[in-house]
Amino acid sequence: MTALSIVSKLQQSLGAFGQTSLAHQLIVCELEVPQFLAAVETLKNTFAFDVFLDVTAVDWPNDALRFEVVHHFYSSTNKIRVRLKCRVPEAAPVVPTLRPLYGSAGYMERECHDMYGILFDGNDDLRAILLYEGFVGHPLRKDYPKQLEQPLVPYRF
Amino acid sequence: MYGKPLPVLPATKHEKTGAFEFITTRKDELAGWARKFSLFPYPFVTACCAMEFMAVSASAYDTDRFGAALPRFSPRQADLLMIVGTVTQKQAPILLKVYEQMCEPKWVMAFGVCATSGGFYQNYASLPGIDKIIPVDIYIPGCPPRPEMVIDGIMRLQETIANGKHLIVNDKF
Numbered sequence: 268m269t270a271l272s273i274v275s276k277l278q279q280s281l282g283a284f285g286q287t288s289l290a291h292q293l294i295v296c297e298l299e300v301p302q303f304l305a306a307v308e309t310l311k312n313t314f315a316f317d318v319f320l321d322v323t324a325v326d327w328p329n330d331a332l333r334f335e336v337v338h339h340f341y342s343s344t345n346k347i348r349v350r351l352k353c354r355v356p357e358a359a360p361v362v363p364t365l366r367p368l369y370g371s372a373g374y375m376e377r378e379c380h381d382m383y384g385i386l387f388d389g390n391d392d393l394r395a396i397l398l399y400e401g402f403v404g405h406p407l408r409k410d411y412p413k414q415l416e417q418p419l420v421p422y423r424f
Numbered sequence: 425m426y427g428k429p430l431p432v433l434p435a436t437k438h439e440k441t442g443a444f445e446f447i448t449t450r451k452d453e454l455a456g457w458a459r460k461f462s463l464f465p466y467p468f469v470t471a472c473c474a475m476e477f478m479a480v481s482a483s484a485y486d487t488d489r490f491g492a493a494l495p496r497f498s499p500r501q502a503d504l505l506m507i508v509g510t511v512t513q514k515q516a517p518i519l520l521k522v523y524e525q526m527c528e529p530k531w532v533m534a535f536g537v538c539a540t541s542g543g544f545y546q547n548y549a550s551l552p553g554i555d556k557i558i559p560v561d562i563y564i565p566g567c568p569p570r571p572e573m574v575i576d577g578i579m580r581l582q583e584t585i586a587n588g589k590h591l592i593v594n595d596k597f
Contacts, residue, residue, distance in 0.1 A: 399514045406548040414546055420516040422556045 273345050277314055281306065281349070295350045303353050304363045307338070310349060311368055316340040319369035320348070322376060324383040328409045333357040336385055338365070355385070364390035382407040455590040459503075459529065460582040461491035466502030468522060471509025473536035476568035485571040490578050499525040504581075505558075510538035511551045523558045529590070531561045531581060536568050543567060 278294060281287045284306040285298025298306055310316040320339035327333055332354035340349045353362060364387040365372040376387040377396040384405040387393065395402060399419060404411050449457075467477060480487055487493045496502040499522045511519055523532070534554055537543035540563045542552035554560060561584060564577040 402548075411548070415548060416513065416552070417548065418513055418516065418551070418556075420520050420557045423559075424556070 273314070274347060277347070277349070280309060280313065284309075285353075290350070293348050293350055295352065297352045297354075300353050300355060300362055303351065306351060307340075307365060307368060310340055314342060315344045316342045316349060318343055319365065319372050319375070322365075322372065322379050324379055324385050324407075326383065326407070326409045330354075331356065334360050334383060334385060336360075336362050336379070359386075360384060361386045361388050363388045366390055381405065384408065452590055453586070455592050456586040456588060459590065460585040463490070463492035463504045463531075463578070463581075464494060464496045464502045465492055465504040465506045465533075466497070466499050466522070466526070467495050467506050467508055468519060469506075469508040470511060470515060471536075471538065473508045473538070473568045476571065476574070477506070477508045477535065480571040480574045485575060487575070487578060490575070490582065492578055499523075500527060502526060503530050505530065505532045506535050507533065507539040507554050508535040510543070510545060511554055512549050513551055514549075516551050516557055519554065520557055531585070532558060533577060533581065534560050534563045535574065535577075537565045538567075540565050 274294070278287050281294065281296040284302040285296050287294060287296045289295065296306065318341040320341050322336065322338045325335040325337060327335065334355050334357070335352050336355060338351045340351070341347070342349075355362060360383075362385065364376060366376070366387075366389065373390065373392060374396060376385075376390050377393055379385050380387065380393040381395055381398045382405055398406070401419075402417055404415075467474075469477060479485060481493060481495075492504065499505070503526065505523060505526060507519065523530075532554075534540045538545065538550070539554050542550055544567075546552065551557070562577050562581045564573055566573055569577075
């Protein structure tokens, strides 16, 4: 398979899960949460996406589905990248965990939970990784006050 | 030069002239003078200011000229705590513990603008200046400070030490 035919096949099969597009020569697929796990399994098993690059989120405070959870994957055999986006509501910001598929996902899911409060269904170890115990709130959410400090050591003045 | 016999003065002919036989000083001043040239820094290095710390310690600027070159990597052996870089809220308890482990007399230097006031960080993560948690003797702003500024800071700190009160001086000494 040439690189081009892989890309078109990939786009075709991702099209079954959600809407695909190209952004800066990167395949982007916007999908619903129920299709998410099946799409990742297809990426891993059929197209050899063996590297879990990162997971982060985007906060759209005025939207009904407030958070957009963004995953990136890389295939070291085919040398291509893919971005998956799924929208979740504020009331239940839940996406399935990818820990069974990618060992490194655990750390990045913890970070995403720290910063945005996204819950990863199946990941029972969402302890703070960059923040500290006792930190209230999620600092990268748009409604977190920009200058709110939560000091661990009481200030002298 | 080699082979030339050095003049050896017989002990009997050496006479005391009186010059530099004794000096008068205040006890406080003596202790301050001794202490200001034997600063043992503990570098609490957290961020990019470390590069400037290395530059100021290396031969071109050479803090050894001020007796402040030998870093001790245990706070118990140090008397100058140099906070070089940004201190985060998560790091603050560690900094406080390091400060409390140091024996008196101790001085604290805020190296760079982040340690001084938080610099351009004003958010959930970083401490807005280390003086929020520990007392600071000398602030060196700059992002990062020029080595000349650090040297100026060390000299001003030496001045403070030389003019300060030293608790070692009491009625028994």
